[in-house]
Amino acid sequence: MTFSPELEAKFADLITHYPEGRQRAALIPMLMFGQEEVGSITNEFMNEVARRLGLTPMQVDEVVGYYSMLHKKPMGKYHVQVCTNVACMLRGGAELYDQACHKLGLGHKEVSADGLVSLEEVECMGACSWAPAVQVNFDFHHEVTADQLDTILEGLKK
């Protein structure tokens, strides 16, 4: 499997971050960055990462299943993540998630027919002090109100 020269350079650099014999620690960042380029965590991609880090494909599969931000199926161009964990829930996170479901016509980990938007109910993303939090791709939105969520979702155009 081949990647863009930029990604290859990133992978090469990543592996040097860890002590000799601990290269498997690069697994999660490799999957994260690779997912951006490949579109999702395909079997081919998992096998390639396993080969490079000296892991079994099963070990990579275990990690991919564990982390909600790693997707085996492609998500939308805009991946909307709404936190409903304790802090966000107490500040209206669950209501925001319902609102997003309704507005987008999508459920958990579902993608719109045109592939533009996808929705996910996520666990804590470390933004408890600004709850409720919503994340679109890598952009954070803090202390989101219902109106703000509408604006965010309406802004998701090509």
Added chain:
Amino acid sequence: MALVNVTINGIPVQAENGSLLIEVARQNGIEIPAFCYYEGMSLQAACRMCLVEVEKAPKLMAGCTLPVAEGMVVRTESEPVVKARKTTLEFLLSNHPLDCPVCDKGGECELQDMTFKYGVGESRFTEVKQHVPEKQWSPVVFYDAPRCILCYRCVRVCNEGMGVGALGISYRGVNAEIIPSHGDHLECDECGSCIDICPVGSLTSGIYRYKTRPWEMEHVGTVCTHCSNGCKTTLGVRNNEIVRGNNRDKSGINGEFLCVKGRYAFDFTQHPERLQTPLVRNEAGELEPASWSRALKLVAEKFKALAGPEFGVIGSTRTTNEENYLLQKFARTALGTHSIDHHRTGDVVTLIDALSGKTGQLAALEDLYTSKAVLVVASDLAQQHPLLAGKIRANFRHHKAAVYAVTPGPVREDKIARRSIRIAEADSLAGVEQLREALAKETELVIVFGDAIQGDKVRQLVAFGESLGIPVKYIALVDYANSRGALDMGLLPGLAPGYHAAAPGRSLQQMLDDSSLAALWVVGANPLKGGRKLAASGAFVVVQDLFLTETAQRADVVLPAASAYEKNGTVTNVCGQVQRLKKGVETVGAKTDLAIIGLLARGMGVNLGKVDADAVFHEIAASVPGYNQLPMPVILTGGAAQTHPVNGGVPASLVPGLIASARDTLFTTGSLTRYSKILNEVLEKPGALYR
């Protein structure tokens, strides 16, 4: 290692410094319960069941990962401990379906036992349980996620025990579950170790599920009848039907190790094509059913008339030592022939000859687990000798053994090998020579070699071993359950039991090729397999077998024989270790080969002595060198004892080139496995998947 003093539940005990508390307690008869801890596997510390109270420790400690130290005072059943275990069980049961009455594991379930012991009758959880439908991963493995308690035993046994790594755990929290290697299905050895090791009924067996309750079976410990490794398999028998094979009591040389054959491939005994009545060729030239008395009378008369040097006898690699011994005795005395042979699959004879004058150089199975170094030559052990491969893996895991492999293709040993050499089988010895320097640095070595090393090559290999200047032991690999026993019992032209000299006779191939052969008696073998022809078109052929094999189809009389699971006796494994077969089920129309030989002898008026398995075994023990020093109590109680074969040279040189291993895989072993429905269902591309 230094001993330390530890007090467990008020009892002072001594233990090796640094050994695990859970093991120390067990060795002293105190059970610390655990789901995830498993002897021989890596530590997981996932279940919290083994919590114990340790004085001066601020909180309860996990006994499975706690090394003992001097002066440690431990309480394993104190009030806080019991309370913690109850809580742990309450959590484990929070999503566990309480479907014990229909669960295969009910009655043998560790979670059930612990719930019973600690009396966790109530739960504070009122949430709806998360249900996930059961999944079928292969013909033999089913997975029920809600029952799973995520102890990782299956993951570890697959990874470490089998070297396959087909199972993992994915997802999180209440969604966490075991995942198979290929999305929705398993591609693996299909050994079923994961099912046996599961402490609950989460992984269930395709062949056993919903068949019976564990307490309604009889459990018969016998020896697997497929390959030559000699694993003990405990048959679960109900209503004269074998419904399960496992070895959970860890009896036998294999502990609880079994491959797909030992665990599942007993179903050939109930195959619809199994012969139930003798068949006699009628005047129209067709085989028709006949009574035992008619068939035996006919054969006895013919044998009497045709006895002499033109009589050929082909014995079996699956029948017992007693049957093999009696067969050659009958042939050499009553039938007056020396043409007796069997399908030879490994050159044990030359090995024994090459080692003459030396002692203790034939390795026992346990040597593969304890030796500092192991060399595998020209064999794919994981496919052909799964237990031997398992022992080597365990040796590497537990003792960091140095493993070397000289094979034509990739083998599973590569993953653990210090050096692997890829070389054509014919050049194996050159490959071994490349390792000379490395091997000479080892302190001891076991060499395991396949059929590519035969004749002079065995002598060269032994000479190589001798030249290393370290203690070297050898295993000459053979294919089938009693291949070694067939050799030891003298089913060989020119060699009597115990490798004593006998008058020369035809080899198996010579019997097939000799057009002057008057009669051929085939006991439990299929020499005409693969389109081979019998040159003597007029020869009177008698075949004893379970099925109408290619050879049986050529026979004039076919006598239905019992399988190894239907008789008593002994078999000898690839390392020369003798073990006892125990009858699991009764046959309906078939008879044991021993009984058939006895009845034929009686029909001919020949006195073979008392024909029963125990009596013949005593005769063997009294007369066959190598078998005369076996510790009887060990064998009688189901143990394995290694024979010490004749030590003074073998007085016959066998025609070379007649030894050929069938190169079986995990899913085949000759004609028997063709009749195992379950093996044919799980048949995969042999050897392509896991190395």
